[in-house]
Structures are given as structure tokens and as C-alpha cells.
Amino acid sequence: MKKSDFYFDLPERLIAQHPLAQRDASRLLVLDRADGSVSHRQFRDLMEYVQPDDCMVFNNSRVIPARLMGHAVGHTTPIEVLLLTDKGDGLWECLTRPGKKTRAGVDLTFGDGLLTATVESVQPDGNRLIRFHYDGVFLEILDRLGVMPLPPYIKERLDDPERYQTVYARTPGSAAAPTAGLHFTPALLDALAQKGVRLAFVTLHVGLGTFRPVKEEELADHVMHAEYYSMDEQTAQCINETRAAGGKIWAVGTTASRTLETIADERGHVRAQSGWTDIFIYPGYRFKVVDHLLTNFHLPESTLMMLISAFASREMVMEAYRQAIAAEYRFFSFGDAMLLY
Known part of the structure; x- marks a missing residue:
């Protein structure tokens, strides 16, 4: 598979330059992996998809003024x-x-x-x-x-640096935010917990290697930069118990996905551990533990596009992106969200 298989033309006007006034006011494109159908919703509608006793896994890394x-x-x-x-x-x-x-x-x-x-x-x-x-x-x-290191495609000044942090960010160490989590508010997290959803946290310190352009045309030749991750016993227990009971594992963001897939064994079982991961997920990869993936919209030809195309399929993802562009969704870090269900 080639890098150019993941190219799409994105109008510059769709690159979000600032966060919305309300974190959870963003739009949500839902891609049903069973049939490739696309639904256009609001982020708050996430509550309709997640079920009691599911486990939602967040990356609690905090961006440092790097x-x-x-x-x-x-x-x-x-x-x-x-x-x-x-x-x-x-x-x-x-x-x-x-x-x-x-x-x-x-x-x-x-x-x-x-x-x-x-x-x-x-x-x-x-x-x-x-x-x-x-x-x-x-x-x-x-x-x-130090100064918060905003991505180069954001040209406007960010008045409140906390808007480039998730509300649950706890562990300093990232050079970039795990942006899928930027949509969550304390009220939404409380509502999920009250519904019976189990909330769990991992840490993956996001480096710029995740976002660097893929230079090699053949994906098999690309080498990822290693990033530090950690999972505690409480989170490992939550994931294992959820799977044993028939619940679903939700990964909030590609960084949470990469952490879970690094740690999981072939049966999808996880254990508390920490270390460094350079896992590169692209089509052909078989996911071991992640059932549903919540993410933002990504850059053309990026490793993140390749990861979500492994989770659904390249054809489904490219068609969903075509529809997102036609419907003028906001892209990248401060943009709208996508649920691969």
C-alpha cells in the first residue's frame, strides 16, 4: 500500500483556526463500519451510541509549554x-x-x-x-x-492555552495535544459516568513523530518515532472486566488506540505496564482490543489517516472524508469529530 492512496484535497478554509466557544458543540460524523453509511450528528449525540458497562479510554497526557x-x-x-x-x-x-x-x-x-x-x-x-x-x-x-507549541497549520493566536488541553489532562509530557479529547466537558464526562459507562485513562506523551509527513511511498518503509506510554492496574482491570462481560472498548483518539494496541496481547487482554511504542498501524493490521474509535479529522497522507483506514477501510474512510468536506466540517486539532462505530 502506498502513501498516495491516502491523499485528498482539503480546502484551506476548512482548517479550524480556533476552538469553538463550547467544547462539546462540535459536529460529529458517524461512520458505521458494518455498511459504510455516514450520519451527521452533534458531538453531544455521542451519548446515544455508548452503552452502560462500555469502557471509554482517554489519554490523560498534558501538553507542556515545549x-x-x-x-x-x-x-x-x-x-x-x-x-x-x-x-x-x-x-x-x-x-x-x-x-x-x-x-x-x-x-x-x-x-x-x-x-x-x-x-x-x-x-x-x-x-x-x-x-x-x-x-x-x-x-x-x-x-x-516556554510557549504552547501549536501545530503549524494554526495561524491564529490562542487566547486561552487551556483550550489546547483536555479537561482531564493530568500527566505533563506531550508536545502536542491528544485532540480527540478536546470535545469533552466535565458535564459530559459526568453524564457518561451516570449512564454507567466506565471511564479509564492511559498516558501516551504525544511527540511530533506521530504527525510528521510520511516520506516513503511504500508504507512498509516508514518508521515511527517512539513515544512513552503508561497504563495502571485500575485501567487494565477496567478493560479486561469490560471485555469479559461483553462490553465494548472505546478509544478516545489515535493515541489511546496506539497505546491499547501496543499493550494488548493476541486475545485482547491487557496488563499494567509502561514503556516506549513505535507501533505503526495501517491497513492490514488486525485490532485486538479497540471496538469503537473517536477521533478528529486528519491530514492527507498522515499516519493517522492510515490508522483509521485500518480500523474501518480505506474506501469507507475516503468516502466519509469526501462527505465531510462537502458538508464543510472543520478539520484538524480544533475541528469537528468523527466516530468510527
């Missing part, structure tokens, strides 16, 4: 550093711009020296391994110096 502006020691040229992956002990994998100013051995400074760093190496893909030096708590320093 974009830093600084300069090399002894120079004034601005250097942008985007934190991607925490390697431990102050070492981060980063994107830098301009790259020629961040060769191995270069010392960097941010915020008048409140935070300093050293570029330790340049990776084969161009990313930098940078070790940061600081006194105090790193995340607190980031809160003072």
Missing part, C-alpha cells in the same frame, strides 16, 4: 528549541531552528540564564539531543519561559 526561544552563548541570533522527548536526567530530544546554529557542543541560554543547555549530539534525522541545566523544578521553569 517551545523555547533562546540563543547560543556569545551570540544574539534567536534560536528556537522544541522539546520532543524526555530522555531523563535533563536530556531531551529536540527540534531546533536554525539547525546550523545548534551543532554538537554549542551552549544555549534561555530567559537571561534562568535555563541553560548544551547540544550533545545531532541525530541522523536532524533532531538534537540537548541536556538542560537549571536550579529548581524543570516544569516550573518551562511554565515561565
Whole structure:
């Protein structure tokens, strides 16, 4: 299967530049995988599809203010550093711009020296391994110096950074939001719980590797960047008990899906664990634990398009996208939602 199989033409006007005033006021396109039919609903109508004793799994990772502006020691040229992956002990994998100013051995400074760093190496893909030096708590320093790293297709300023966080975000570490969850409100979560839906949480720290363009034409040649995930015993028990009782597992977002499919064995059984995943899901993959998938609308030729095309079929997904464009759904991070049922 080829990358070009997942191309579609998207009018720029359909790329949502800002969130709606109400999180759950977005539209919901429902794709029935049994027959390929498409329904046009509102996100609040999700309540009609989820059943008591189903388990809905959310990614509770929180986006950190991962974009830093600084300069090399002894120079004034601005250097942008985007934190991607925490390697431990102050070492981060980063994107830098301009790259020629961040060769191995270069010392960097941010915020008048409140935070300093050293570029330790340049990776084969161009990313930098940078070790940061600081006194105090790193995340607190980031809160003072860093900026929320919005995707490049969002051109407008975000007045409230919390709108790029889910209401249940708890564990800091992502460079991008798990955007399918942005539609949920505390009231909607309460309504789900009151209906008898079991709510469970995993953590997958979203790196930019998930969203990077696929360069290889043959999908089998594409390599995903690894991302950190974690599932606790409470969530594992919820999933296993739900499946044993005949309930359905709902994944809120592609990141939750990738986490669940990484952890599940061939029988769909999960256990508490943490680690790193570079799972790449594309058509031909057999899902082991996810029954229903709630997601946003994705970029052409992206790994996320390939994942949802594995969950339904490429033909069903491309037709649903054709209808979404014709009906002028809002696309990408602040856009509308899609339920693959």
C-alpha cells in the first residue's frame, strides 16, 4: 500500500483556526463500519451510541509549554528549541531552528540564564539531543519561559492555552495535544459516568513523530518515532472486566488506540505496564482490543489517516472524508469529530 492512496484535497478554509466557544458543540460524523453509511450528528449525540458497562479510554497526557526561544552563548541570533522527548536526567530530544546554529557542543541560554543547555549530539534525522541545566523544578521553569507549541497549520493566536488541553489532562509530557479529547466537558464526562459507562485513562506523551509527513511511498518503509506510554492496574482491570462481560472498548483518539494496541496481547487482554511504542498501524493490521474509535479529522497522507483506514477501510474512510468536506466540517486539532462505530 502506498502513501498516495491516502491523499485528498482539503480546502484551506476548512482548517479550524480556533476552538469553538463550547467544547462539546462540535459536529460529529458517524461512520458505521458494518455498511459504510455516514450520519451527521452533534458531538453531544455521542451519548446515544455508548452503552452502560462500555469502557471509554482517554489519554490523560498534558501538553507542556515545549517551545523555547533562546540563543547560543556569545551570540544574539534567536534560536528556537522544541522539546520532543524526555530522555531523563535533563536530556531531551529536540527540534531546533536554525539547525546550523545548534551543532554538537554549542551552549544555549534561555530567559537571561534562568535555563541553560548544551547540544550533545545531532541525530541522523536532524533532531538534537540537548541536556538542560537549571536550579529548581524543570516544569516550573518551562511554565515561565516556554510557549504552547501549536501545530503549524494554526495561524491564529490562542487566547486561552487551556483550550489546547483536555479537561482531564493530568500527566505533563506531550508536545502536542491528544485532540480527540478536546470535545469533552466535565458535564459530559459526568453524564457518561451516570449512564454507567466506565471511564479509564492511559498516558501516551504525544511527540511530533506521530504527525510528521510520511516520506516513503511504500508504507512498509516508514518508521515511527517512539513515544512513552503508561497504563495502571485500575485501567487494565477496567478493560479486561469490560471485555469479559461483553462490553465494548472505546478509544478516545489515535493515541489511546496506539497505546491499547501496543499493550494488548493476541486475545485482547491487557496488563499494567509502561514503556516506549513505535507501533505503526495501517491497513492490514488486525485490532485486538479497540471496538469503537473517536477521533478528529486528519491530514492527507498522515499516519493517522492510515490508522483509521485500518480500523474501518480505506474506501469507507475516503468516502466519509469526501462527505465531510462537502458538508464543510472543520478539520484538524480544533475541528469537528468523527466516530468510527
